[in-house]
Amino acid sequence: MKNDSRQHHMQSFLARESLLDKRVMADTETPVVRMLPTVHVVKIGGRSILEAGSATVNPLIKALGDALQENKLILGVGCGARSRHVFSVGLDLGLPTGVLAELSAADALGNAHILGTLLASHGVVAIPPAMFGHLLPMFIHSVPGVIFNGVPPYSLWEHPPAIGRIPAHRTDSGCLILAECFGCRSVVLVKDVQGLYTADPFLEDAAEFIPRISTDELRELDLKTLPFDEIMLDILDTARLVHEFQIIDGRQPELLARALAGEHVGSIIYSNKRASAQAPSSL
């Protein structure tokens, strides 16, 4: 049964090509639609912010409320300490990475509902994950902001990580991938540190602040820990629409409005990998 005897053809430029052929793939590089170009994606840390108590959370809620008067926001949340706990129990039971990813979505969803309760007076609520992506543009058109659980829907399909068993696609990554798909204006990660340091500033006094760094430079530094998911560097390097993200300190809520206005108030991680590929096709 040879190729030419197939009965069910359909005309398209990919119809007779292998989607595993690199030359064919290069032909699919075209300008991308920006679905939500004015919308910001803001990730509110789980353990670092939402679970740190009302003294930390309430001032930030006030700042978010103010920001929602002027901006459209997609708010993602972290899964926090409960996911760390369920990871440790799951690992002890020998459960695979995909199951750990499936479990952690519930913790982030809990945090999304906490944030939704605190922002309910603004019409901003946690949207169930099953409908969130498909209805996002409609929600954003109707209300100043929406909340999702940050966790990308990888679940049982989570990739086996290079080291150990902890799922690599966590809530920081979920926010960045979403922002890239919808062509959002910026990605801001709200944490309990001023930004990126050469070491964990809570553990080492000598840690130096890094205000701005490229993905390549950051890989070169090979830091022991990062205040965001490591795979974000790879996600940024393959992005077509979002070329940087900023980490800001949520304990200084006034920084949020400035970050949304495009000011550099924390650490910016950027990629220049696709700058040339993007130039001719910028919208």
Added chain:
Amino acid sequence: MKESLLSELGEALVTGSLTDRELLARTDIQPGLQILPDANVIKIGGQSFIDRGRAAVYPLIEEIKQNLPQHKMIIGTGAGTRARHAYSVGVELGMPTGVLSVLGTFVSMQNARMLHYLLADQGIPFIEPIQFAQLPLYLAERQAVIFFGMPPYTFWQRNPTIGRLPPNRTDTGTWLISETFGTRSMIYVKDENGLYTADPKKDKHATFIPKITAAELLALDLPDVVVEHSVLEMMQNAQHRRSIQIINGLVPGNLTRALNGEAVGTIITAD
């Protein structure tokens, strides 16, 4: 959340950074559970198989039925011709990778539904991602399930390095199910005997490769490979699914032999 019940690792996870490689390295000290060690994951190609229609599909369905008494099968479907059509329409209109992923999912779902009707007389269900909690029950009761091969990443599908098409498609989605559930085998049913040095449909000098490691295959840097690149990369990090077999499902008996553990196509291994 500090408490005495937590292990030392648990405490390190709750308080430490999940980007700390030393901490991550400690997370696989317990043996990994194989959730469904007796089940086999079978991926039936879209363009390569289902799109050929009755002549290809009916004999394979018959062979699947014959194997039901002996083998548990988690059957995933490829997308194929209509996905290529949707991708080409979508790429030209500027759809992002995440939207293309949604489009590919729909086609792979159509193929799963069609095979589901062909196997309906065996009581075999089609399950969507949300129904995977019932997978063990269905396998125990009916020996097989059908699912769509696309991983349910939808808008969260990551961009490829080259071009715009979703890099994790149905080969990857089925492989991940095999890895996560720790199944007995991962068999790709296609319309070629396995892997060649070039596309045998286009190049007469293409030579057959019966066995190769994922690293060797990636090093060959072939312009075209029979299985998605992501599978080769992920396999090297796998806990369980460290080999796959690609077989020609147009040859009667090949699926049965592969299910019985025989090498009838190309075997790609992690080591």
